[in-house]
């Protein structure tokens with residue numbers, strides 16, 4: 543940021559940064575269907591979720607609802623609140639089959655009716671381990687009918703699926719710009735319903751803390767590098783130059799579905815069973831070959847070790863453990879080509895061959911299923 547460094551006083555003291563921030567918010571707001579006054583930047587979705595939770599006054603015994611398909615840090619947030627504020631957690635173990643939206647909504651209805659006193663629900667828009675595109679509007683409405691506040695973790699949503707944040711009308715919505723919308727890392731949106739503007743402030747209390755409007759409070763004031771926020775208009779322009787959301791979505795979705803099927807056939811396994819319209823367009827899960835399911839506990843630790851093993855072979859794919867199995871979670875962005883997924887296919891076959899030796903050597907110390915010890 544040459545402009546900033548050539549004139550740091552103008553930048554920090556005399557509003558240059560602020561004007562660029564406001565312009566970035568305005569352009570992003572248009573893209574995600576938001577009023578500019580309801581939208582601010584935070585560094586990442588984790589900060590967004592934490593900021594939302596931090597603004598809520600919990601009382602001992604309040605309950606927080608989340609799901610077994612939520613991002614792992616959510617459970618840590620909730621555990622932290624249990625310690626700090628005495629809240630109780632309600633984890634909905636989201637079960638297959640999911641053949642329709644109703645299969646998800648009815649599970650939420652049941653858990654809400656069985657647990658009085660749920661104050662907040664934390665819902666992934668696109669679930670982290672399973673890439674389910676949640677029926678978000680229906681879930682928000684269901685929670686609101688039951689007096690439950692909704693924080694949406696849309697980490698994977700901006701730039702991936704169409705968004706209209708005003709129409710969704712959650713209480714809080716956070717989503718990364720640095721995942722699917724091409725900004726540099728350290729950039730996420732945080733949408734706040736006007737009902738909550740007065741109670742929300744950045745996690746770091748600084749000079750803008752008592753400003754009147756939400757946006758004014760979130761304009762960076764402590765000295766920092768905000769370039770990831772300020773280049774959002776460029777990220778939006780780049781997204782548009784590739785054809786925009788519809789074109790990117792269709793290209794990724796159609797190619798990825800073919801690729802997922804091909805890998806499932808090659809590994810003699812299955813694609814995560816879901817109704818088609820509940821699949822996130824740019825992501826797909828394929829079950830790992832049976833030897834992995836038979837030997838390995840479907841644990842996060844094993845997934846991490848498998849990723850590390852593949853990374854050592856110069857191939858990366860995300861593994862996730864959900865619904866009792868280990869899955870390769872494939873993602874597709876415009877720069878990915880068919881050959882990338884053939885590399886994943888072959889690397890997994892190679893790993894399959896080597897697994898018995900890796901276990902014998904004790905390398906990676908995988909968590910083995912009890913019957914295999």
Ligand SMILES: Cc1ncc(COP(=O)(O)O)c(C=O)c1O
Nearest residue numbers: 586587588613666670695697718
């Ligand atoms: C649903 C969900 N929430 C939050 C995150 C974390 O995002 P960040 O590291 O940008 O906070 C992820 C990361 O993959 C995610 O999938």
